[in-house]
Amino acid sequence: MSNRGQVLCVEGKAQSGMATALAAAADFEVRSASTVAAALERLSERSADCVVSGADLPDGDGFDLFDAVRTVDPDVPVVLHPAAGSEALAAEAVRSGVTDYVPGDAGSDRLAARVTAAVEGSRTAGLNRGPAQVVDLVRSVQSKLVRARTPDAVDRGVCEALVGADPYVFAWIGDHDEASGKVVPRASAGIEIGYLDDIAVRADDGELAEGPTGQAVRTHELQVVQSIPSEPGYEPWRGDATERRYRSSAAIPLVHEGTLYGVLNVYADRTGAFDPAETALLGDLGDNIAQALHRVRLRERYEAQYRDLFEEAPVMIVLTDDSPTGPVVKDCNRRFAAKIGWTREELQGRPVADLYTDAAATKLLEEGGYERALAGEFVTAERTLRTRTGEVLETLLQATPRRNAEGEIVGTHALYVDMTERKRARQVIDQAEAMEASMDGMAILDGDEYVYANRAHADIYGYDSPEALVGSSWRINYDDAGIEQFESSVLPSVEAGAEWRGEATGVRADGSRFPQELSLSPLSDGRYICVVRDITERHRYEERLERQRDNLEILNQVVRHDIRNDLQVVLGYAESIRRFVEDERLDHVEQVVRNARDAVEITETAGDVAEVMLTADTETAPVGIRRPLIDQIEESRAAYADAVVTTEGSIPDATVRADDMLGSVFRNLLTNAIEHNDAAVCEVTVAARRTDDRITVRIADNGPGIPDERKEAIFEEGEAGLDGGTGLGLYLVETLVDRYGGDIRVEDNHPTGAVFAVEFPIVE
Numbered sequence: 001m002s003n004r005g006q007v008l009c010v011e012g013k014a015q016s017g018m019a020t021a022l023a024a025a026a027d028f029e030v031r032s033a034s035t036v037a038a039a040l041e042r043l044s045e046r047s048a049d050c051v052v053s054g055a056d057l058p059d060g061d062g063f064d065l066f067d068a069v070r071t072v073d074p075d076v077p078v079v080l081h082p083a084a085g086s087e088a089l090a091a092e093a094v095r096s097g098v099t100d101y102v103p104g105d106a107g108s109d110r111l112a113a114r115v116t117a118a119v120e121g122s123r124t125a126g127l128n129r130g131p132a133q134v135v136d137l138v139r140s141v142q143s144k145l146v147r148a149r150t151p152d153a154v155d156r157g158v159c160e161a162l163v164g165a166d167p168y169v170f171a172w173i174g175d176h177d178e179a180s181g182k183v184v185p186r187a188s189a190g191i192e193i194g195y196l197d198d199i200a201v202r203a204d205d206g207e208l209a210e211g212p213t214g215q216a217v218r219t220h221e222l223q224v225v226q227s228i229p230s231e232p233g234y235e236p237w238r239g240d241a242t243e244r245r246y247r248s249s250a251a252i253p254l255v256h257e258g259t260l261y262g263v264l265n266v267y268a269d270r271t272g273a274f275d276p277a278e279t280a281l282l283g284d285l286g287d288n289i290a291q292a293l294h295r296v297r298l299r300e301r302y303e304a305q306y307r308d309l310f311e312e313a314p315v316m317i318v319l320t321d322d323s324p325t326g327p328v329v330k331d332c333n334r335r336f337a338a339k340i341g342w343t344r345e346e347l348q349g350r351p352v353a354d355l356y357t358d359a360a361a362t363k364l365l366e367e368g369g370y371e372r373a374l375a376g377e378f379v380t381a382e383r384t385l386r387t388r389t390g391e392v393l394e395t396l397l398q399a400t401p402r403r404n405a406e407g408e409i410v411g412t413h414a415l416y417v418d419m420t421e422r423k424r425a426r427q428v429i430d431q432a433e434a435m436e437a438s439m440d441g442m443a444i445l446d447g448d449e450y451v452y453a454n455r456a457h458a459d460i461y462g463y464d465s466p467e468a469l470v471g472s473s474w475r476i477n478y479d480d481a482g483i484e485q486f487e488s489s490v491l492p493s494v495e496a497g498a499e500w501r502g503e504a505t506g507v508r509a510d511g512s513r514f515p516q517e518l519s520l521s522p523l524s525d526g527r528y529i530c531v532v533r534d535i536t537e538r539h540r541y542e543e544r545l546e547r548q549r550d551n552l553e554i555l556n557q558v559v560r561h562d563i564r565n566d567l568q569v570v571l572g573y574a575e576s577i578r579r580f581v582e583d584e585r586l587d588h589v590e591q592v593v594r595n596a597r598d599a600v601e602i603t604e605t606a607g608d609v610a611e612v613m614l615t616a617d618t619e620t621a622p623v624g625i626r627r628p629l630i631d632q633i634e635e636s637r638a639a640y641a642d643a644v645v646t647t648e649g650s651i652p653d654a655t656v657r658a659d660d661m662l663g664s665v666f667r668n669l670l671t672n673a674i675e676h677n678d679a680a681v682c683e684v685t686v687a688a689r690r691t692d693d694r695i696t697v698r699i700a701d702n703g704p705g706i707p708d709e710r711k712e713a714i715f716e717e718g719e720a721g722l723d724g725g726t727g728l729g730l731y732l733v734e735t736l737v738d739r740y741g742g743d744i745r746v747e748d749n750h751p752t753g754a755v756f757a758v759e760f761p762i763v764e
Helices: 018-025 036-044 060-070 087-094 109-124 131-147 153-161 214-220 232-243 276-312 335-339 358-365 371-376 419-437 456-459 480-495 535-576 582-616 626-639 664-675 729-740
Strands: 006-012 031-033 050-053 078-080 166-175 183-190 221-225 248-256 259-268 316-321 328-332 381-386 393-402 409-418 441-446 448-454 500-507 514-523 530-532 621-624 642-647 654-657 685-692 694-701 744-747 753-760
Touching: 006 018, 006 036, 018 031, 018 109, 031 530, 036 060, 050 060, 050 109, 060 078, 060 087, 087 131, 087 221, 109 276, 109 694, 131 153, 131 276, 153 166, 153 183, 153 259, 153 276, 183 214, 183 259, 214 248, 248 276, 259 276, 316 335, 316 393, 316 621, 328 371, 358 371, 358 381, 371 393, 381 582, 393 419, 456 530, 480 500, 480 514, 514 694, 582 729, 621 626, 626 642, 626 664, 626 685, 654 753, 664 685, 664 694, 664 729, 664 744, 664 753, 694 744, 729 753
Parallel strands: 006 031, 006 050, 050 078, 642 685
Antiparallel strands: 166 183, 166 259, 221 248, 248 259, 316 328, 316 409, 381 393, 393 409, 441 448, 441 530, 500 514, 514 530, 621 654, 685 694, 694 753, 744 753
């Protein structure tokens, strides 16, 4: 076994290659696993000095793995290394008790350093700080960072957490004042006794800038002094430091994305306290502290911006708190207070319903307005407020849920717009909605004239730019008949407030005409929106479909009548000359009879398929299933005298939703069962069984059967039959069964053959 140290790396879903990178960055023997189960199996085969895990595993997450590993080895260090970290995940890691947490963007070198620290910390437990103490320190600092809401809370929390852990006795955080060059303390904790009052630290130049703090500010790198009593560069502060039992120190720059957020100084009561593991720990803590400071300062900036927006917003804003009797005013902006006539202090804590008229208060409390706002389902609605002097103020209200820092809904945000401003806002909104809704040409008309047209509208009518239409009458785009239609029947209804949609014939700038789909929507100010779409291609497509339908009907007539009738004549003559032919010539006649009969069947099936295509839009209706099934059984017996077609039990009656093509389903299934049968005696059995809501018809034969790999394909269009047939009949069957809302499947018959089972839903 290697003496380099054993690390088990459990790679997450998005962390392929994590083990390879870790092995390259550190002197470890690295094994890998990809699941919780595989990791436990590896540990049962050989113990590890450290386990490194991603956060997202196929059979769990990093915390599931941590719990499982602890049951196998309570002392092995576990480092959580998610692909994408977050404050919430870091906080959960702290709470769960993992040995260390390394964000995914930290890099393999940082991960290697933290794993090395975890391994060395485990091996040297009791020499410096036990693993549990390291965990406690990290957890304490992370907890302070997660909870902090201000920079001061971050500073104080970090300093207090550090001096609560051995061997640190003092910690302080300072700001670099670029103007003066000084490093100015802003927070501290521990054994200080006036230390920060007695010393001076700089970061620009001179003797006071050569200590660890000044160098950390300039280089943005962690600086360590392992022996304050003997370090030459510590001379300006040595006396004050040793008097307070400071024996070693570290200066950690708090840097995030290149920005210095301060410098953290920690002091230990013994020399040599900052070994590589301790240095790596402090470096990572420095990164986390800088990120936390960045976060809270960003939040303070956003909150200040929000406050400015809140105060200076051109609408009235009220923040409410939830209470058992309804919403109460928590705060409001100056505009709301001025409009309603109360001071902000007088409004705070006042029930919102007291500021409404009786009708508006009913909508708020009794008709669910407030509940909808809390649920995020409130839509813009009119609400009437009552001012301090009793005047009525008509407003437009929009309300949304208001949450606290923990994400809990504690009240609402309510925005009120004075109705005198509504008309102007509504016009803007209407125009924006028209622009949004327009898929093709969009225009706004004031009376007869264009006041706006988009590019698509100009293109449809053949103009180079929308400006060519603005100021012109809409009449330039229509002939006399179109103008008369709009003036007599369309515009009067639009002017009365109704919306009109329909088709018309437009006239382009070059005089050509084209069919169009048009909508006219009135606006509140008397103008109206015109949306137009060129439907020339759609008309051509519809005409082409109509021609194809006519051609199909002609072809259907030819196939079902002319060709089928001629084939019936051929079949009749062939059957009549059987008795006059002997020897091998009789086989030729029989072949003619078989082929003619097949051709007749094909024309019948092709005609049915054409009929189905022509009636694709025909609605189905309730149809009894017993009569069509019995008719087709009898016709099969007459057409195929050599086949034995029997029924199993009686055929129950049931009503299904179908049409007059229902019999074609059974005819094609019976024909398929007989004609594709190679048994000495063809036997076909028909059975039907009814349940409460379905009826199933089963047609079984003793033929060659259908291989499993063909059972689905035989119903597809153009799929040839097993003996080379067209397969058209089974395609027709599947098409009709699907139209009727049924289902068809193929099963094996025993000892040989196939069973076609057709199910239909029963209707009243």
